[in-house]
Amino acid sequence: MSNITRKFKRKNAGKNKKQTKKQLKEQISNLNKMDNKCIFCDAPYDRTNSEHLDSFRVSIKENDIKLCCGDCWAKRPGNL
Numbered sequence: 001m002s003n004i005t006r007k008f009k010r011k012n013a014g015k016n017k018k019q020t021k022k023q024l025k026e027q028i029s030n031l032n033k034m035d036n037k038c039i040f041c042d043a044p045y046d047r048t049n050s051e052h053l054d055s056f057r058v059s060i061k062e063n064d065i066k067l068c069c070g071d072c073w074a075k076r077p078g079n080l
């Protein structure tokens with residue numbers, strides 16, 4: 001009984017998040033296509049590193065994605 005309820009809940013939650021998930025998937029596929037490094041100093045960007053997630057800036061303009069590490073962002077604010 002509880003199993004069925006859990007499954008049903010998960011199914012519903014998935015339905016509600018469908019649009020967001022799709023957008024996220026597209027963003028991730030875009031991120032996968034780009035170089036995972038800072039455009040200024042080539043510092044590697046690790047998406048699994050939460051410190052990198054916090055410090056790196058990502059600029060997405062149309063299909064152009066730029067990454068900037070925290071250090072370069074501090075030196076060049078707004079220049080991404």
Ligand SMILES: [Zn+2]
Pocket residue numbers: 038039040041042043068069070071072073
């Ligand atoms: Zn940098």
